[in-house]
Amino acid sequence: MFRSSSSLGGAPSTYFQRSSLPANTIVKFVPQQTAWIVERMGRFNRILNPGLAILVPVIDRIAYVKSLKENAMEIPSQSAITADNVTLELDGVLYTRVFDAFKASYGVEDADYAISQLAQTTMRSEIGQLTLDHVLKERAALNTNITQAINEAAADWGIRCLRYEIRDIHAPGPVVEAMHRQVTAERSKRAEILESEGQRQSAINIAEGRKQSVILASEAIKAEQINSASGEAEAIMLKARATATGIDAVARSISEGKQAAQGAVSLSVAEKYVEAFGKLAKEGTSVVVPGNVGDIGGMIATALSVYGNVSKSQAQTMGQKIITDGQGQNQGPQSAAIEAVAGGQDGAVDSKEQIAKSVLESFDRTKARH
Known part of the structure; x- marks a missing residue:
């Protein structure tokens, strides 16, 4: 050599x-x-x-x-200290070409030796500005900076540096071990972060699923309650219409049957009144009865008085309706309506007394036979 x-x-x-x-x-x-x-x-x-x-x-x-x-020159291994005080051993390869033979011969005594020394000093200067992590990550930028610095100095030598490549970087053993531990810790950290992110996403998904399940269940209950309420409302409306129809039919029958129909209604009310007292002793040990329970006739009369009061109330209501409907007309129709209502009330009282008398006579005849 x-x-x-x-x-x-x-x-x-x-x-x-x-x-x-x-x-x-x-x-x-x-x-x-x-x-x-x-x-x-x-x-x-x-x-x-x-x-x-x-x-x-x-x-x-x-x-x-x-x-x-083009000539490839091997740059011998040399020591360089980084910005964070780590000593590195580096070697590289320099690629050059002579573009002016006269300058390469007379501009420098030994062009190859000068280029080699310039490459070493430039590499030390560039590495001294970087930390260890940046030296390892920015090798391409480091090579470019060294090439540019060599070309600026070697322009008068008739030689152009085409490129410079750092071949090997040798760090001290403890530094390499620390780097390995750092890489291991970094990977462990990333693994834990990814695992925690997975658990977090899993918990979020489960919570979202439960939320959607509760919402759907509440919507189902709401729909069920709405349907049930609609059904009950429809049933109530149907029952009310049926009851109104039945009441209208009974009212028409009473209106058409007049005294006979009213007597039958009074008898039915009296029978239900007596029947209700008969069930009291069967449904409980304590029975509350009126003081005149031994007076059957009085009980029947009381039942008939209930019907009479109801008839009287209905007559008053009808009279009030007729008076209201007759407002704005002459006094003659109003007086006639009032007299009709009064006559209806008196007729209802007379009918009640006749029905009570006939019921008592029927009861006496039955008692005499037994």
């Missing part, structure tokens, strides 16, 4: 190996992608392009041979 330069005058030892220079044999063939620097009597004369070249013996000398191909 190390040897002395073969150039005239004996240059100091260089870091990079350099091939020997071709001898002057008058006729030379320059290889493709190669530039030969010819000096005449120690002074730059010309650059030989690929192909046939004629040299003057003794006077002309091939002083430098420059390859115009």
